[in-house]
Amino acid sequence: MRIGSQNATPISITGTSKNVLKICKGDKVYTSDLTTGGGNTGFWYEYQDPTIDFNNNLKSETVTTSHQYDKAGTYGLIMVGAAGSGYYACQTIQVVDNPKPLFTAKSCSNRQVTIEIPQDASKNPYDTFIINWGDGTSETLTKDKLPYTKTYTYTASTPNTVNIIVSGGYTGSACTNTSDPLSVNINTPATFTPAITQLELANDKKAVTIQFVGSTAFNQNIYQKEVNGMYQATGLGSGNGGATSLTVNQLDPAKQYCFQVRTEVPAGCGNSGISPEVCTIPLTVSASSQKNGY
Numbered sequence: 001m002r003i004g005s006q007n008a009t010p011i012s013i014t015g016t017s018k019n020v021l022k023i024c025k026g027d028k029v030y031t032s033d034l035t036t037g038g039g040n041t042g043f044w045y046e047y048q049d050p051t052i053d054f055n056n057n058l059k060s061e062t063v064t065t066s067h068q069y070d071k072a073g074t075y076g077l078i079m080v081g082a083a084g085s086g087y088y089a090c091q092t093i094q095v096v097d098n099p100k101p102l103f104t105a106k107s108c109s110n111r112q113v114t115i116e117i118p119q120d121a122s123k124n125p126y127d128t129f130i131i132n133w134g135d136g137t138s139e140t141l142t143k144d145k146l147p148y149t150k151t152y153t154y155t156a157s158t159p160n161t162v163n164i165i166v167s168g169g170y171t172g173s174a175c176t177n178t179s180d181p182l183s184v185n186i187n188t189p190a191t192f193t194p195a196i197t198q199l200e201l202a203n204d205k206k207a208v209t210i211q212f213v214g215s216t217a218f219n220q221n222i223y224q225k226e227v228n229g230m231y232q233a234t235g236l237g238s239g240n241g242g243a244t245s246l247t248v249n250q251l252d253p254a255k256q257y258c259f260q261v262r263t264e265v266p267a268g269c270g271n272s273g274i275s276p277e278v279c280t281i282p283l284t285v286s287a288s289s290q291k292n293g294y
């Protein structure tokens with residue numbers, strides 16, 4: 001039996017093949033009988049029983065010499081024919097999914113980009129991955145490296161916008177797929193430490209308005225804690241690197257609070273910037289050593 005696609009070099013099978021032919025879901029396989037003097041040739045394309053009994057006609061075979069596999073799985077492709085005592089050939093077909101590889105890329109400062117390829121059996125089922133960084137450079141990694149995170153630095157001559165592409169493929173198979181290009185701006189300004197420039201309590205001491213500045217490249221988020229407590233995110237923040245004013249509500253007038261602003265740098269882009277803390281101090285109304293109060 002000969003098996004192949006219309007574009008690939010066909011392979012010849014005699015008896016039972018010990019190799020597995022791995023193809024993409026949606027691919028069509030073409031077959032032909034190479035037996036000298038053979039006749040009454042038929043094929044089973046999606047045989048999935050654990051044993052093969054040629055003495056029992058489990059289902060009618062087809063004389064069609066092509067078949068499209070539309071569902072992932074492992075199948076037996078069996079050819080039978082009549083010449084003398086009869087003959088057969090068997091080939092295991094593994095039909096695999098070929099989705100576009102899943103990844104994210106985030107721009108850091110200093111012309112750096114951090115890429116993350118998650119370990120996801122449905123989105124990234126491939127044995128190997130090729131990262132095309134968009135500057136003529138590429139690298140290859142295997143699935144045992146997933147989840148994979150890397151920060152890549154571009155040269156000064158690289159255009160400020162690059163298109164990153166990730167391709168996936170299976171070992172010993174022509175089944176591959178390529179992601180859509182992900183456009184990333186690498187001309188990201190450098191980060192700097194954010195700062196709280198003003199803290200003002202409401203008259204009822206149940207809210208505080210915080211004015212702060214931070215990096216124009218990343219989000220700034222406000223954290224608060226009670227004195228001697230642990231800092232917690234308030235859920236308030238801004239992506240605007242200029243002067244920003246936000247109000248934290250639902251404070252207890254009888255308690256003292258401290259606040260920080262943090263620059264949320266993506267994973268792999270370095271450490272997040274943290275402003276010096278500013279705390280409320282009872283019974284005062286002046287700012288001193290970065291502390292405002294009431």
